[in-house]
Every structure is written in structure tokens, then in C-alpha cells.
Amino acid sequence: MITPEIPRTYTIRTLGCQMNVHDSERMAGLLEEAGLVHVSKVPEYASRATEAGDEGADVVVLNTCSVRENAATRLYGNLGQLAKVKRERPGMQIAVGGCFAQQMGHRILEKAPWVDAIFGTHNIDVLPVLLERARHNEEAAVELEESLKTFPSTLPTKRESVYAGWVSISVGCNNTCTFCIVPHLRGKERDRRPGDILAEVAAVVDQGAIEVTLLGQNVNSYGVSFGDRGAFAKLLRQVGQVPGLERVRFTSPHPAAFTSDVIHAMAETPTVMPSLHMPLQSGSDQVLRQMRRSYRRKKFLGILDEVREYLPEAAITTDIIVGFPGETDEDFEQTLEVVERARFSSAFTFLYSPRPGTPAADREDQVPEAVKHERYQRLVELQERISTEENKAQEGKLVEVLIASGEGRKDGQTSRISGRAKDNRLVHVALPESYQGLVRPGDMVTARVTYGAPHHLVADSALTSGEFTHRTTRAGDAWQARQEADREAQSNAVGLGLPTLKVRGS
Numbered sequence: 001m002i003t004p005e006i007p008r009t010y011t012i013r014t015l016g017c018q019m020n021v022h023d024s025e026r027m028a029g030l031l032e033e034a035g036l037v038h039v040s041k042v043p044e045y046a047s048r049a050t051e052a053g054d055e056g057a058d059v060v061v062l063n064t065c066s067v068r069e070n071a072a073t074r075l076y077g078n079l080g081q082l083a084k085v086k087r088e089r090p091g092m093q094i095a096v097g098g099c100f101a102q103q104m105g106h107r108i109l110e111k112a113p114w115v116d117a118i119f120g121t122h123n124i125d126v127l128p129v130l131l132e133r134a135r136h137n138e139e140a141a142v143e144l145e146e147s148l149k150t151f152p153s154t155l156p157t158k159r160e161s162v163y164a165g166w167v168s169i170s171v172g173c174n175n176t177c178t179f180c181i182v183p184h185l186r187g188k189e190r191d192r193r194p195g196d197i198l199a200e201v202a203a204v205v206d207q208g209a210i211e212v213t214l215l216g217q218n219v220n221s222y223g224v225s226f227g228d229r230g231a232f233a234k235l236l237r238q239v240g241q242v243p244g245l246e247r248v249r250f251t252s253p254h255p256a257a258f259t260s261d262v263i264h265a266m267a268e269t270p271t272v273m274p275s276l277h278m279p280l281q282s283g284s285d286q287v288l289r290q291m292r293r294s295y296r297r298k299k300f301l302g303i304l305d306e307v308r309e310y311l312p313e314a315a316i317t318t319d320i321i322v323g324f325p326g327e328t329d330e331d332f333e334q335t336l337e338v339v340e341r342a343r344f345s346s347a348f349t350f351l352y353s354p355r356p357g358t359p360a361a362d363r364e365d366q367v368p369e370a371v372k373h374e375r376y377q378r379l380v381e382l383q384e385r386i387s388t389e390e391n392k393a394q395e396g397k398l399v400e401v402l403i404a405s406g407e408g409r410k411d412g413q414t415s416r417i418s419g420r421a422k423d424n425r426l427v428h429v430a431l432p433e434s435y436q437g438l439v440r441p442g443d444m445v446t447a448r449v450t451y452g453a454p455h456h457l458v459a460d461s462a463l464t465s466g467e468f469t470h471r472t473t474r475a476g477d478a479w480q481a482r483q484e485a486d487r488e489a490q491s492n493a494v495g496l497g498l499p500t501l502k503v504r505g506s
């Protein structure tokens, strides 16, 4: 039988944090370098997608997380579904990487012996080799490293978005928060040299990005490994001056290491955006001590006051854990008090759940589930009220929005486009009739906010002949060019090469 040879396809499912999202971009880069193509480019295969999340691919990589709740249950559930798909898809391979893989290693095979490759957070680079080895030896290939061998940013990267990019400035963390498994899995903090970071930012900008987010477990302790405490503020200023870059963001800073020089750098560098994500975790000093987080509520609120003094437009977001072991009603009331004072524009709230391998998991004074849930509900209600008030206060303001793809699920029905304002708020913008189909992800639009909802803003000024401007950007051009290249790759993938005598899977 004669069939055109179709390249091997892959998909990556990312669970967990931004660090994992960025690692997935590197995995994609490595797989593409090894000759695989993303399954979305081969409609013939994409159409065999199942509910297991395989998307129809030959290689499914699960980039796992240990930090989020029920990581193990979710992963094994998903692997169970994928096993069925694999039985019916000759040549299919499943790889598991990320924090959970780093933690569990070979033990994953005890529950899911059909997995082909397991690799950790320190050796993403081995993924293509492991897949090949597993295929050749017809048995699972497992490789884990105790520490980082190659700084991940030197690996090829297939960036998910062309208009905005992530750039790692450090990996690992020197703190020992008692609820967190990250230091154990990602190791001690390692900082990249400023020159390397600037070169990568320039390269990302060169490829079309106008926004860059500097990424690290603990960005503001950047410099600790080469003895420069002011390194992060300096880096912000330098990155902010890269020609062509319009927006610089960073995540996440740690309150204990947050210093005024960073606030000054933010205020004095116009391209550094007025938004800050700073994890509070708890508003009780007693709980913070138990969490081994070395700042106190007073210091945290002091930082917020200083940020607002220098950057009055800043939107501040946070993470909060409810029900840490030993948390009393009084402790929780103190968290509510700090939240009331802090006026976060939004907060990621988590119910504490013990992570095996962390000190807090072994404590006997775990808070009963019912109590945790009741507190969680109260916190969510309070934050919803504040988020709504803060977003309502935006009504009437003119916002500049960097249009993104995939941010507005209902855009099709509402004829709006969506993206992020400078302060990182999600904004849905109405398009004037004459602009329909013209505004691309990566372009900028300016419109007036007409409605503030708890989790987004609506800027419909164009509907009443109010303000609306559209600025085409290099990033929009780059997005368009990638669309065209993807379309071309799709048609090439389907009709690739001359017909051969190879029959897949036989």
C-alpha cells in the first residue's frame, strides 16, 4: 500500500505553574529539533483525538506538578485513559516529566507500566533521547538528575506565543517554606548571567515579541549566587531598555527580599508594567513563622504602600493559603484583615493540602476539612467583593490592551477581542464594525472601560462612537507570519515528500 509518510507528531499537556509552562516550551523546541511536528499541524491525526487529552498525537508528554492539589490522582487518572488510547494506536509513546516525575521517578512505572519515558526537572534535554531509547529497547527509559546540568534556557524553545515571551532569570529556590516541595525538586537557586538574559530578551524581541516576562521562583533574590543584592533592580532597568520591547513583567517576587530599589526601577522604567504579583500566603505572623516565611504582615503591607506611592496605577495580585496546620480562627481573621487592607485586584486562593515530602505535611495539628472549607469560602467572598470594587473603579478609564489569542472564550459570540491592560487586567474590547477581522493578536488597541466585573473589564466605548484606536505592531506582524507558516507546514505535513512504500504502524 502506498501512503505519504507523515512525520511523527507530539503534544504536551502542562499541569502546574508558569515555570512548567515555560519548560513545556523547551520540550516542544527539543521535539521539533528532533523532527517531530505538533499534532495540530496534521489534521489527519488531530482528528483521532480522544477524551484522554492525547489530541491524536504519536507522542504525548505530560509535564506534571507536585505543588497543585491531587497531582497524583489526576496524573494516574490521565495515564489510565491514555493507556487505552495507546493500546489502539501503534507506536504511540507517553512521557512524564516535571516536578511529580522528579519526585516519584521509577515509582510511576509501578502504577503505570505503559509509560515510555520519565525525566525530571533538571534534565529536560534528554526527552528526545529517552523516547528513542524506549522505542529501540521496547522498555521504559527513565533518567533523573539530582541537580541541573544544562541551564534550561540554553535549550531550543518553541515559544507558545510570538508576541509575548517568558525568559528565565533563575531556577530553584534557597528558601525553605514548610508547605513547598519546590526547593526539593528544583534545587538551590541558580542565576543566569545578566548578559545571557539580555541576549535572550533581545532574541525574543527580534523574533517579534513586544512583551517579556522575567521568570524565577524568587525573582528578587536574583543575584544572590553572584553576590549582587541590587542585581534584580539593575536587570529590570536594563531589560526595560531593550529596543523594541514595550512591556516588561516579572513573576514572582518574595516579600522578604523585596527592596525599594526594585520599586524605584519599576517606577523609573516606563516599559516595566505597573503590576505586581506578590504572594502573601497568610496574614498572621504566627502562621508565617510556621510556614518559615521570614516577612511579617507589617512588612508586607509596607511594601504595598510603597509600591502604590510610586506606582499609583499598579494592580497587585497575590496567593493565599487557607487552613495551614495550626491556623486558628484568630489567625484566619488576621488574613481577612490584611486582605481587606491590601486591596488586591485578584488573589489565587488555595486550600492547604499536605504535599508529601514537606515538613508541614507531617504536622499533627492539621485543620479539619470542614473548617478549611468554611474559611476558604469566606476569603473568596471577601476577595470577590474587593476585586469587584477595584474593577468598578476602573470604569471610565482609558486602557491600552495588548491583544492576545485565547484570552476571550466568548469573543466569537460577543464580537469582542481580548487581551491585557498595562496592569495585567484582562480586558474584553468591543470592535467597531470597520475593524472586524483587522486586529491581530500582538496588536495594541486603546478603548475606554465601560464595565468592571470581578475578574475582567469590558471596554465597549467603540459601540457608542467613543474612543477606539488600533495600533499595528511588529508583534502582530510576527503573529500573522507564524499563522501563515503554520498553515503552510500543515499542508506540507499532509502531503510531505513523495509517496513512499512505508506503511505506518505495520
Ligand code: SF4
Pocket (backbone or CB within 6 Å): 173, 174, 175, 176, 177, 180, 181, 182, 183, 217, 218, 254
Ligand atoms: S519561596 Fe517558598 S513557596 Fe516559593 S518556591 Fe521557594 S520555598 Fe517554595
